[in-house]
Amino acid sequence: MSRYKMHLLVCGGTGCHSSESNLVYEMLRDEVERKGLKGDVQVIRTGCFGFCEKGPILKILPDNTFYTQVKPVDAKEIIDEHIIKGRRVYRLLYTDPETEEHVPDSKHMGFYKKQLRIALRNCGSIDPENIDESIARDAYQALGKVLTGYTPRETIDLVKRSGLRGRGGAGFPTGLKWEIAARNDAAQKYVVCNADEGDPGAFMDRSILEGDPHSILEAMAICGYCIGATKGLIYIRAEYPLAIKRLKIAIAQAQEYGLLGDHIFGTGFSFDITLRYGAGAFVCGEETALIHSMEGKRGEPSNKPPFPAQSGYLGKPTNVNNVETLANIPAIILKGAEWFSSIGTERSKGTKVFALAGKINNVGLIEVPMGITLREIIYEIGGGIKNGKKFKAVQTGGPSGGCLTEKHLDTPIDYESLTAAGSMMGSGGMIVLDEDDCMVSVAKFYLGFIVEESCGKCAPCRIGNKRLHETLGRITEGKGMQEDIEKLRNLGSVVKDTSLCGLGQTSPNPVLSTLDNFMDEYMEHVHDKKCRSGQCRNLLYYVISEEDCIGCMACKRVCPTHAISGEKKEVHVINQDICIKCGACMEKCQFDAISLKNDYPREVAAISNY
Amino acid sequence: MNQKINIAPAVFEYMEKVTGTDGIEVKVNLPKEKIEKINGICDGFGNEPGELINVLHEVQHAFGYIPAEVQDVVAHNLHLPVAQVYGVVTFYTFFSMIPKGEHPVSVCTGTACYVRGAERVLEEFRKELNVEVGETTPDGKFSINCLRCVGACGLAPVVLVGEKVYGRVSPDGVKAIIGEYKK
Numbered sequence: 001m002s003r004y005k006m007h008l009l010v011c012g013g014t015g016c017h018s019s020e021s022n023l024v025y026e027m028l029r030d031e032v033e034r035k036g037l038k039g040d041v042q043v044i045r046t047g048c049f050g051f052c053e054k055g056p057i058l059k060i061l062p063d064n065t066f067y068t069q070v071k072p073v074d075a076k077e078i079i080d081e082h083i084i085k086g087r088r089v090y091r092l093l094y095t096d097p098e099t100e101e102h103v104p105d106s107k108h109m110g111f112y113k114k115q116l117r118i119a120l121r122n123c124g125s126i127d128p129e130n131i132d133e134s135i136a137r138d139a140y141q142a143l144g145k146v147l148t149g150y151t152p153r154e155t156i157d158l159v160k161r162s163g164l165r166g167r168g169g170a171g172f173p174t175g176l177k178w179e180i181a182a183r184n185d186a187a188q189k190y191v192v193c194n195a196d197e198g199d200p201g202a203f204m205d206r207s208i209l210e211g212d213p214h215s216i217l218e219a220m221a222i223c224g225y226c227i228g229a230t231k232g233l234i235y236i237r238a239e240y241p242l243a244i245k246r247l248k249i250a251i252a253q254a255q256e257y258g259l260l261g262d263h264i265f266g267t268g269f270s271f272d273i274t275l276r277y278g279a280g281a282f283v284c285g286e287e288t289a290l291i292h293s294m295e296g297k298r299g300e301p302s303n304k305p306p307f308p309a310q311s312g313y314l315g316k317p318t319n320v321n322n323v324e325t326l327a328n329i330p331a332i333i334l335k336g337a338e339w340f341s342s343i344g345t346e347r348s349k350g351t352k353v354f355a356l357a358g359k360i361n362n363v364g365l366i367e368v369p370m371g372i373t374l375r376e377i378i379y380e381i382g383g384g385i386k387n388g389k390k391f392k393a394v395q396t397g398g399p400s401g402g403c404l405t406e407k408h409l410d411t412p413i414d415y416e417s418l419t420a421a422g423s424m425m426g427s428g429g430m431i432v433l434d435e436d437d438c439m440v441s442v443a444k445f446y447l448g449f450i451v452e453e454s455c456g457k458c459a460p461c462r463i464g465n466k467r468l469h470e471t472l473g474r475i476t477e478g479k480g481m482q483e484d485i486e487k488l489r490n491l492g493s494v495v496k497d498t499s500l501c502g503l504g505q506t507s508p509n510p511v512l513s514t515l516d517n518f519m520d521e522y523m524e525h526v527h528d529k530k531c532r533s534g535q536c537r538n539l540l541y542y543v544i545s546e547e548d549c550i551g552c553m554a555c556k557r558v559c560p561t562h563a564i565s566g567e568k569k570e571v572h573v574i575n576q577d578i579c580i581k582c583g584a585c586m587e588k589c590q591f592d593a594i595s596l597k598n599d600y601p602r603e604v605a606a607i608s609n610y
Numbered sequence: 611m612n613q614k615i616n617i618a619p620a621v622f623e624y625m626e627k628v629t630g631t632d633g634i635e636v637k638v639n640l641p642k643e644k645i646e647k648i649n650g651i652c653d654g655f656g657n658e659p660g661e662l663i664n665v666l667h668e669v670q671h672a673f674g675y676i677p678a679e680v681q682d683v684v685a686h687n688l689h690l691p692v693a694q695v696y697g698v699v700t701f702y703t704f705f706s707m708i709p710k711g712e713h714p715v716s717v718c719t720g721t722a723c724y725v726r727g728a729e730r731v732l733e734e735f736r737k738e739l740n741v742e743v744g745e746t747t748p749d750g751k752f753s754i755n756c757l758r759c760v761g762a763c764g765l766a767p768v769v770l771v772g773e774k775v776y777g778r779v780s781p782d783g784v785k786a787i788i789g790e791y792k793k
Contacts, residue, residue, distance in 0.1 A: 018762040018775035052764030200720030203761030238667060238704050239757065277667055279702030282758070296662030297694075298701040314660075357722035357763035364764060395721065431721045445724055449758075455701070 004042040006083060008032075010070075011057040011124065013048030013210055014203070014242055015364075020072060021045075021056035027075035028058075032083075041083055044130075047123035047211015050365035051111055054094065059124065064105035067092040097361065097383060110362075114381055116343065117367045118351050119167075119204075119327035123211030128246050131253040134214040140259050142330035143218050143225075147267045152226045156182060159226075159329065161337035163349030168194060168285070168322030169397065169426045170502070171348070171415040174329075181227040181309040181319040189229035190318040191220050192308075193326055194290055195236040195243070198282035199398035200449065202429035204353040205323035207365050209236070209243040212327065213250035217260060217273060219326035222333065224271045227319050232273040235290050239280065247275060282399075282453035285427075286501045287312075287320040289455065300457045301501035322427070324353055344370035348414030352425070358395075358432040359386045371412040374404060378432060389434040393517070397426025399446045399453075400506030402513025403439070422513040424506065438535035439518040440525055444472040446510040454503070461504030464495035468511055477538040480526040489515060534598045541597050542579060542586060546571050548593035555585035555594065576601060638686075640679045647672060648680060652687035659688045662698055666705055675709045711746045711753035713791045715739070716770040720759030727780070728767040732756065734784040735769075751791070 010016075010025040022045075029043045049057045054068035058078070065088055067078070074092060081087045093102040094109055106112045117123075126133040134140075146155050160175030181189065193216055197205040209216060220232040236244055251273055254260040262270040276294045283289045284299040291313050293299035312318025328350060332340045341349045348370040354377070357363050361383035368377065374394060378384065385391050393403040402423035404411075411417050415425050433442065447469040456462045471488055474480050492508035492515075499505045515522060524530045531539040544555070544564075551569040563579040566572030574585070586594040638645060651668045655661035665684055670676050676699050685692040699705045717723075717732045732754075736742060739752050746753040762768050765777025769787065776787055 014760065015762045015764050018760070018765055018768070018777060052762070055764060198758065200724075200759040201722040201763060203759065203763065206761050239760070277664060278704075279663055279667070280704035280757075281702050293663065294660075296658075296660045296664075296698070298697050355763065357766065358725045363722070363766070398721070429721065431725060433725060437725055442725075445721070 005040045006042070007061040008041065008043040008078075008083075009046045009059040009061065009124065010043065011047075011049050011055060011059075012045035012128075012242075013052070013055075013123075013207055015048065015052035016055035016057055017242065019055050021070075023072040024056050024058065024070050024075060027072045028079065031075045031079040035079060035084065037079070037083065044127040044133075046126060047128050048120075048207040048365055049106075049124035050115075050120065050207075050367075051109075051362065052365065053361065053363040057124075058092075059106065064107065066094060066103070066106040066109065068094045110383060111364070111366075111381055114372065114376055115367055116351050116369050118331050118340075118343075119208060119324050119353055120211070120365070120367045121331065122215065123207060126212070128211055128213055129249050131214060131250065131257060134212070138334060139214040139330070140218050140254075142333035143221050143259070144265050146222050146225060146333060147265050147269055152182060152228065155222065155226050155333070158337050159332065162332045162340040163337075163344075163347075164325065164328055164332060164340065165348065165415065166322055167324035167328075167352065167428070169400070169424065171425060174321065174325055177309065177319060177321070178223060178226050180307070181229075181317050184310065184317040186317050188231070188316045189227055190313045190316055191223045191227065191229045191232040192287075192290070192294070192313065192318055192320045193220055193232065193234040194285065194287065194320050194322050195234055195240075196278045196285045196290060197237060197240075197323070197427060198285050198453075199427045199429045201357050201431050202355045202398060202427045204355055204365055204428050206237075206240050206243050208323050208327050208353075209240070210246055213243075213247050214254065215327050215330055216247075216323060217250060217254050219321075219329035220273060221260065221264065221271045222329055223319060223321065223326070225269055227317075229319070230270050230272070232271060233276050233294060233313070234273060235276045235278060235284070235294055237278045237280070244275065244277075251275075281455070282449075283455045283501070283503050286503055289501065290320065291318060298455070300455045301503070303500065324428070345412060345414045347416055352413075352428060354428045354430045356382050356430050356432070358430075359389065359434040359437070360384070360432040361386055370414045373410050373412055375409040377413075377430070378409075382432065385432065385434050389436065391432070392435050392437060393433045393439065395423075395431040395433065395442065395446075395510070396429065397424040397506075397509070398429045399449050400424060400503070400509055401426045401429075402509045403433075403442075403517055405517045422516055423509070436533050436535070438476070438531050438533040439514045439521050440472060440476050440531070441535045443510045443514045444469065444476055447472055447507070450503070450507040454507075458498075458500040458504060460495045460498040461500070461507060464491055464499075465504070465507050467491060468495070468508060472511065475522065475525045476531070476536045478525070478529045478536070480522075482526060485515070485519075485522055485526065529600050531598055534596070537581065539598060539600075540581070541576055541599070541601055542574050542581065542583070542594055543597045543601050544572050544574060544585075545593045545595065548591050550591055550593075552591075554588045554590070558584045558588045560584065638679055638682050640683065644673075644680075645683055648683045649687060652684060657687050657689070659690050662688060662690065662695065663702070666695075666699060670705060675706045677707060708744075708746060709750070710755075712751050713771050714753050714755060716755045716757045718758070718760050718762075718766070718768040718770070719756045720763070720766075722759070722763035723767040726766040730781045731767050731769065731779050731784060734781040735788075738784055738788055752788070 032041050056070050058067040058070045103109050156178050164174045165171040281299045284293045286301045289299040289301040308318040351367050353367045393405045450465045451469050454461045471484050492512045495508045549571045556564040561578050563575045681695045685695040769776045769779045
């Protein structure tokens with residue numbers, strides 16, 4: 001990369017891609033060419049920088065300038081001012097919301113200060129479609145080191161000593177998983193990369209595949225060497241076209257360079273990788289379901305044992321690892337197990353990538369050491385809650401996870417502490433909720449997702465979750481009763497205890513954890529018929545203000561159920577028992593006298609009955 | 611999967627014979643060139659039953675959807691019971707048995723979009739286009755689908771029309787988006 005004097009790195013991740021970063025890239029490239037700077041300035045498209053909130057992102061090296069929300073029309077100014085005259089374009093720099101000062105480079109941004117990027121090490125700094133750039137950043141060096149210097153046994157020991165645990169959710173020790181697969185002496189084994197990232201709101205695996213595909217290919221080959229497999233498969237969602245494209249390019253380039261294929265690095269080890277596509281089924285993230293799907297069948301899970309390490313893809317021993325887990329492997333091998341295990345907490349080593357989304361200022365992808373507190377993530381990295389609202393909860397672990405509330409803000413985050421708090425690490429989605437979110441509705445949202453995605457194989461998940469969803473629906477509609485709360489608890493624990501696979505066993509978590517942490521909101525819905533955040537439409541009431549109503553009768557005439565009473569030039573009243581909440585009156589009123597309230601107007605309703 | 615199954619009416623006019631690799635003949639209500647196209651796709655995957663999902667991806671790419679007649683041919687080529695092919699097509703939300711609209715509208719209903727108001731946006735699309743989720747407008751112009759997380763959570767709520775991404779969509783902005791494609 002040294003040939004050029006300056007490098008312009010344009011984010012080509014899906015987030016920035018969606019806000020026209022492609023055009024920014026093209027405009028910058030054209031402008032560089034027009035000014036005759038082609039030999040000195042390189043413009044490349046990289047993987048995700050993580051700071052999706054302010055995309056598209058443009059980073060300029062060597063001075064590390066970090067431009068945000070760059071538009072195609074800004075290209076000319078950036079080249080003229082920054083590249084030619086050496087003056088930063090201040091209006092495009094990130095403004096620190098507290099000091100209101102421009103922050104020139106990423107190192108000084110709150111978003112990046114507490115981050116430690118291992119799995120995301122190359123995302124945002126290389127062109128993922130160019131293998132040479134990956135190699136310049138040490139890609140395939142770990143593979144070479146292992147193939148020429150270590151036995152499979154030694155490599156597995158190294159991974160074991162590092163303390164790396166599966167990043168897909170369950171947190172099973174990776175080294176141990178490899179050891180089990182290695183012990184099996186079958187002639188044919190498989191290495192599978194689980195890139196079926198179905199958690200709504202989680203996009204770390206996709207960002208790694210888009211930003212640094214070679215790290216995954218390399219790690220799969222290392223795994224293949226350790227367990228004695230010569231074939232690798234990547235099971236990836238068909239909804240990720242960009243990641244698929246970049247993986248295809250990466251595989252072809254690696255094959256061309258002899259880094260995949262026969263006799264890698266001149267050794268006796270051969271390994272090749274093919275892609276398998278998912279087709280939109282959340283349950284396929286579960287490893288047995290994933291294997292069935294790869295075999296061209298319905299993605300239904302099966303009982304364990306036998307574990308995939310004993311009998312997996314086509315009945316052969318199969319090792320399934322998540323994308324983020326694999327992305328850590330080359331770094332661990334190059335820098336050592338001791339380096340990796342020095343990061344994190346006692347039982348959870350290394351870092352974790354989280355997708356920070358929802359009601360937070362800095363939506364994006366972050367990688368932090370295990371043991372960081374939720375407070376640091378939300379307030380320092382995430383920049384606090386949007387629009388200065390009050391923090392209510394963080395939903396972690398997606399539809400299988402639970403809520404963490406204010407009392408958990410200072411708990412160090414690792415696998416154990418999250419489970420103890422009634423949630424789970426999951427794949428790393430973190431959805432921040434504020435005071436405007438109704439926790440009953442959020443639980444209902446997740447259950448709705450599960451009802452749609454349940455494969456239907458076992459009754460507890462298929463029927464139990466449906467009933468949970470209906471019960472929550474009743475509560476949000478104001479038809480809930482006290483015994484519904486008990487039902488939710490009992491049924492929830494039955495589904496948890498008796499479901500076949502991980503999806504069903506964790507599916508009631510959103511209900512159980514909101515019951516634990518937000519019982520007062522459930523009670524309000526059931527007893528006071530009130531939704532404090534105003535999200536439940538059926539628990540909102542149209543009310544006519546006594547001060548503003550002039551008694552024009554317009555609303556009375558338009559009401560389809562004759563719920564409004566009142567004489568001309570007198571204040572009108574809505575009978576809540578008859579009102580069907582169509583909103584026609586509010587639309588008609590020219591004096592803004594009708595509004596939606598989330599308190600049941602008992603007195604008014606009582607009067608109007610007579 | 612709670613998918614409602616609507617089998618599309620047969621839009622093909624001819625009856626053609628398909629001879630499978632096992633020599634058995636089956637009559638399928640499809641024009642010859644379409645059958646040949648499917649045969650070509652299946653051949654490309656070596657007619658392996660294990661490649662069923664990959665085959666279906668290609669077939670859907672070629673035809674836009676996977677009607678029952680097409681499933682017949684695929685099943686025949688891969689030596690699978692039609693029921694198994696049908697089972698797979700209906701299991702995965704990515705596969706559809708009804709043609710999508712010319713401009714397929716996909717509303718992201720992932721969690722990040724949900725908490726930023728995706729539900730209201732979806733409701734507005736349903737109202738404006740007067741079709742339900744998973745349906746296509748009678749003129750074939752629009753269809754509505756929900757999808758889970760495109761990963762552009764910074765732009766939530768997100769709507770896709772075809773491959774174009776619209777970020778930070780509000781219910782009020784729905785009319786304008788549809789308007790762009792109505793011309």
